[in-house]
Amino acid sequence: MLEYKIYINGEFRNSSDNSTMDAVNPYDRSVFAKLAKSTVEDTKAAVKAARDAFDSGVWSNKSREERSAVIKQIADKIKENSALLQELEIKESGSTYKKSKDDMFLTYRAASTFAKLALTDLNEELAISKPGVSKNLLVREPVGVVSAIIPWNFPLQMAMWKIAPALAAGCTIVLKPAPETSVSALELAKIIDSSELPEGVVNIITGDAEVGQEMVTNPMVDKVAFTGSTEVGKIIMQNAAATMKNVTLELGGKSAGIILDDADLELAVDGSAYAGYFHNGQCCVAGSRLIMTSKIYDEVVDRLRAKLAKMKIGNPMDKDTDIGPVISDKHQKRVLEYIEIGKKEGARLVYGGGVPKGFEQGCYVEPTLFADVDNNMRIAQEEIFGPVLAVIEAKDENDAIKIANATNFGLAGGVWSKDNERAMNIAAKLRAGTVWVNEWHLLNDFAPFGGYKQSGVGRELGLEGLKAYTEVKHIHVDEVLDRKKKFWYNVTVPQDLP
Template identity: 40%
Template sequence: MAEIWREERMLIDGRLVAASDGATYDNVNPATEKVIGVAADGTSTDMDGAIAAARHAFDHTDWADDLAFRVRCIRQLHEALTKHADELRASTVAEVGCPVALTYGPQLDAPLAGLPWVADLAETYHWETSLGFAEPFGMRTHRTVRREPVGVVGAITPWNYPVQINLAKVVPALAAGNTVVLKPAPDTPYGATLLGQVIAEHTDIPAGVVNVVTSAGHAVGQQLCEDPRVDMISFTGSTATGTRIMTAAAATIKKVFLELGGKSALVALDDADIDAVVTSAAFATTTHAGQGCANTTRLLLPRSKYRDGIAALAETLKTWPYGDPTDSSVLMGPLIREEQRQRVLGYIQKGVEEGATIAVGGGIPAHLPTGYYVEPTVLADVDPDSTVAQDEIFGPVLVVIPHDGDDHAVQIANNSRYGLSGTVVSASDERARAVANRMRTGTVNVNGGVFYGVDVPFGGYKQSGIGREMGVAGFEEYLETKSIAEGAR
């Protein structure tokens, strides 16, 4: 792999800068537990400067009005990031702990490849739509619906897929004509600071249009949510944090987009090929160590095949390859930090206390003494209402629940405060689609289908969030709607 690409500085008002007080914090590789570099530990003063720069750029430049210029800048950004993809790949693997294999898909290459689609969308979007003439109260009137940028967008992103989520927020917001302040997760600063470096050095994006503030803590994120100069907050992360963000934004009635937690169900109907289901479940459990909000971490098996399915899962995961994320043969690396590992182990213990049995895994792998690893784990005999069946564990832990037919499977799948994703497997496409239609969730994969795509709206029902990211719907999250009525003479 290429050498790790680092950028310790933040981007504020067009300049790459250190924290105002010079403070930094360590960026730790979760696979080696070694420091790979430092990042600026941004202060309240830094965040204030970033917000002020974004506000000025929106209010006093022609960024919001010059569509052709915005499109050109996004194409420049795509070209520059693509040119540096291998360096960005090495940095992403090092700070995230994600397997390098995933960077050729959703961790890096897929979101980079999607940037031209966003530029094309902005270029061809119908920014104004005529509603024709009407005569309200006898006044002949021509009506137009106009779409305009929201203004200053605060983007707060998580550590699990940082490059993908940073781009999924920043680029559509820019294409829509907004200015942005990006606050990345403390664990993965380089995914954001490197984006800032590329913007500053390889694009014509004006000063203040994009700002990046890194910090070891969350106080500056709170500041971003509360500041009246910010018009919108776009957040991806846990439901608990999303609740706090919604509360912080409420005082100034900000527009809020939230993509939050999930406890998605993989539903195997009684005619499904169990071997195929087991393989799918194993991938979902272990991909990026289960650190994906859309991972299907509940497996619903028909009761007649329940024990055979559990045995097959245990056998499969005993020899499942995981470990060094720089090894292209693995899809599962470490968890992001020790606190997260202890959280996951605590959930496994809680499951056992509430009556579940460990079919495989359940602990720290003896062959990986360094790195924040947890064994791929299957919990059987799980009550659908138990803690491990209801809470988002965010680790390589699969809970397996029996069902007694399609109606019962739908009932269990929907027995969740979340509604982000899901999967249905059946020998009958029609039957699988009927179950998918009844699931209260934002995305569903049916019989091998994959929902992910830059043009596909992603988001959830219930406590999985508000609004959609990506696709036309995701682009329109960053727009306001203005109705203009002109008297006809």
């Protein structure tokens, strides 16, 4: 049985009350690790460690080059330990071998990207400066202590999406992974501990809602970075408002793909299946709605059914498995309940809809396809976060855009077409933070990521993501040193304003 301790101020320790929690493998519901379960007192200690480290300047005062070198060191150690990290992620999350191997690369890439971005000089002299009169500088400084709370679907990648930009900006951080996937984060803590990062700069704790509450409300915290559901994001935003904390929220989605009549249907159908069923649809950007006109509707549905029938459900450790378990018993029940809701609402169940035979020992759900879905149905409006795709018929291209935008979310979207100009015209009209054309799930760490509407606040990744961990300061240096030329007490307004 594996055992893990929380990581505070450069030290691995048990929780203050010695409580523990189990790490459960969703493939067979077996317990494979015991973890220290953080208390509120542990959380306060982690925040204080981060506060003390930040205020001491032990990290924030380092040069851009020094910070970059340490982040690159962490990236290289992630790469060296990728086999172990991958095994742990498969066990804790049910991620397939193929998906988790990709996650290891993306975790390494995120760290490497921010090691490069850390070298960027974000300061600038503003154009309003006038030689001999004044110099105006825009200076970006680290925001301070960051509380980061991440979900269970991409545990290591999400950890690095928070840790790497925080370090690049000069911040200190307290990270709380989801209770379901804390093992890989605590293994990551060992990697961080072996680097040249000073004590207290990164702290990794575990726990549930009460720990998260302390992280969000503690007055020593300057910023909250959260990835998770819209419902929890709203609560975090309300709690953070009490002390006016800076927030970045990457929340839920109900993303729509639009297949145009001229699309290559082999490409569009395979891509739409990837959009909707990758990692069992447990992705904030999952293409969980699919829209097209009647001209290609029946053929697309038939092709999707055939595609799903060929997907291999199996042990996530097997390299050829396409569909593994969902994250937990609780989530399996939730997804199955939504499938029943879809049936009751009148949607036509085309494929799946239950627990696959032979996999009752785990938290499995069949890849499920609904056709004849009305966009007002709950399965078309609410984030299921499971392997459930809703196919919707549109009258025409404009109607497809209207349907795609008729949601409270705005995280992602996609267009499938042979005509890039036509597709780009539609992409411009979709109210979403990321829109793919003839692609899905492909992200670039140098490009910003985030959502419109109730899909979030702010952006992650790229320079925008780095700037999110900074405060902006304007410094005015006056070069007029003759007291007689100052007009402090006799201000006159020019008659002719520029």
